[in-house]
Amino acid sequence: MAAGRPRIKDVAEYAGVSQKTVSNVINQYEHVSDKTRRAVQEAIDALGYRVNLAGRHLRQGRTGMIALVVPELDVAYFSELAAHVVAAAEQRSHTVLIHQTGGRRDRETSALHGFDADFVDGVIISPLALLPDDLRAADRGLPVVLLGERDTTEARDHVGIDNVAAAREATAHLLAGGHRRIAVVGGRLDPASGTDRLRTQGYRQALEAAGLPFDPDLVVPVDAFHWLDGARAAAALADRGAVPDALLCLNDHLALGAIRALHERGFKTPDDVAVCGFDDIEAGRFSIPSLTTVAPDKAALARAALELLLMRVSSGSAVPLPPVEERCVAHRLVVRESTAGC
Amino acid sequence: MAAGRPRIKDVAEYAGVSQKTVSNVINQYEHVSDKTRRAVQEAIDALGYRVNLAGRHLRQGRTGMIALVVPELDVAYFSELAAHVVAAAEQRSHTVLIHQTGGRRDRETSALHGFDADFVDGVIISPLALLPDDLRAADRGLPVVLLGERDTTEARDHVGIDNVAAAREATAHLLAGGHRRIAVVGGRLDPASGTDRLRTQGYRQALEAAGLPFDPDLVVPVDAFHWLDGARAAAALADRGAVPDALLCLNDHLALGAIRALHERGFKTPDDVAVCGFDDIEAGRFSIPSLTTVAPDKAALARAALELLLMRVSSGSAVPLPPVEERCVAHRLVVRESTAGC
DNA sequence: CACGCGATGTACATCGATGTAAATAGCCAG
DNA sequence: CTGGCTATTTACATCGATGTACATCGCGTG
Secondary structure, eight states: OOSSOOOHHHHHHHHTSOHHHHHHHHTTOSOOOHHHHHHHHHHHHHHTOOOOHHHHHHHHSOOSEEEEEESOTTSHHHHHHHHHHHHHHHHTTOEEEEEEOTTOHHHHHHHHHSGGGGTOSEEEEOOSSOOHHHHHHTTTTOOEEEESOOOTTSOOOEEEEOHHHHHHHHHHHHHHTTOOOEEEETOOOSSOOSHHHHHHHHHHHHHHHTTOOOOGGGEEOOSSSSHHHHHHHHHHHHHTSSOOSEEEESSHHHHHHHHHHHHHTTOOTTTTOEEEEESOOTHHHHSSSOOEEEEEOHHHHHHHHHHHHHHHHHHTTOSSOOOOOEEEEOEEEEOOGGGTTO | OOSSOOOHHHHHHHHTSOHHHHHHHHTTOSOOOHHHHHHHHHHHHHHTOOOOHHHHHHHHSOOSEEEEEESOTTSHHHHHHHHHHHHHHHHTTOEEEEEEOTTOHHHHHHHHHSGGGGTOSEEEEOOSSOOHHHHHHGGGTOOEEEESOOOTTSOOOEEEEOHHHHHHHHHHHHHHTTOOOEEEETOOOSSOOSHHHHHHHHHHHHHHHTTOOOOGGGEEOOSSSSHHHHHHHHHHHHHTSSOOSEEEESSHHHHHHHHHHHHHTTOOTTTTOEEEEESOOTHHHHSSSOOEEEEEOHHHHHHHHHHHHHHHHHHTTOSSOOOOOEEEEOEEEEOOGGGTTO
């Protein structure tokens, strides 16, 4: 009795009412007399009672927690995004469980089906390796919202930017600067769906619109989207001979790594090679040279994803289920030194 | 029956044993005959049973989750550290709840007492604003390990590097390069305990050892440890007139921001001003110039913190409690271009 | 052959909060 | 003063897993 946290039963005894009445007060049930409500509230304060989440969770099946599943937190774009999601969730009194998968498919699926799936009411995921089937299998009820990447084959709630348009604009900007041989670092030609492919498409569209030929040799794939990969890609291009006069890097890490590698080889940015990135991470605002980049509205992405998810969570297994939604948030091209004066 | 997830009861019926026996199999209780074990296992597989964590949590009071409380995920040091903690926790089959506090005291205390405290078995926290009393109040049983900052007035499990020595070495390196007027960006003279103060101490010790005077004007406080703050501090120094010939910045963001601001004012790093940072974030390896910095062994920090925490979690409220531990992990000075050729 | 002991297995209560159904109180019309 | 409402409150079952206490089984021993 003296030991341990007070339970609802203790509060009920202290206030001289039933457990259910205490529960009603806690849950803002409306038909409770003012007198009772006050008495219960006093008991709660006196005993320092707080609800036990395990009990509530067991009873109602909801936890008030959502999972955010991203490839890597050391990728600034994701940690910045995570910060926004956490902030948005807090406003709606939800707690965020952050997961990193390293882009590995098994980790991504296990976030949807595995251990943690039991603990959360829903999942916001930025999949890298997930296959359409993995999502379908997760259909057993866990609400899922895709953030960034979109699985083209199946209808799913999805939030992202218009990647094709964004890449087109960025490429157009480089073209407007007089650049003609523009490489796409991180680009992909193969038919897998994904951000990288959409951006590569936008790049091609821009070339086409300018009446320029598309050279597959200028599409440089990377293993991952880190500084090192950008540095390697740029090094490979430089060592290959004919260095492009501009790089469209599919994220800022690649761009900054590339600039560094070019610098080491004596190529100046933007004089010799202009460079444009994606994501607008903070590092690019202070790098030398500062980085031109496509800035997605990260706060809006986070808000939209959370809104969609909570909508689905609260609609439970209602019939009919709310229709699948596709939200496209704004982006803008931020021009800085790395493409300046072209 | 057909609907919903199978419960332990369903498995028991399917296998023709009692619920407890199923529970025993799940929990690897040793005195279960092979035959029974097999039968139960088959039932589990057949029904696709998975334990319900809410039930288990309610019954045993443990969740298998720990909280990692950091000021900001957009600070690369913390997101890199978080990545390590998550990885280490996964190995020990624990899940990490990441919290950012923005360095606000109310958020930090609420991580220790608030809503989430109910959900986790323990907390690893990098406090910025927490007061000794806040920790004492948290003594109601939630295991807490301090990471980085140390509350000097109270004994607590703590993991960190030797900040004084690290700053001393970094300063000595700058002195060895011939620099004499070295500013400390992010330094503090006031008596608050904390990493910044310890590092300022190390800086003074190095000056003293070199027989140089200490000039309080060279200690430049900052509001936060972001790029922008570093840029502002450097700008202030530059505009003030007598620019120092070296900066010891107390983290890499400050350092990179400072380099940028100096660059904008025409000062070259390292030729005009050498710059050294702390943390060894990835951005500093690829910046131009690349950044000399003090590299803490982040993986070791994460492992040690987790180990201490889980030790305390599993010892529960055993008497006697395990003694408070202080773990100091290795760091090393990584010399790069920003202090090169001095 | 009864006894005792360890190995197995079972029934039931329990963790804490809340949904359900039903009891009670309060109030008005007739 | 009673039937008929509604507003309030209550007792009890329930969510799913596991600890407790006890029953049973098998087998070696005296």
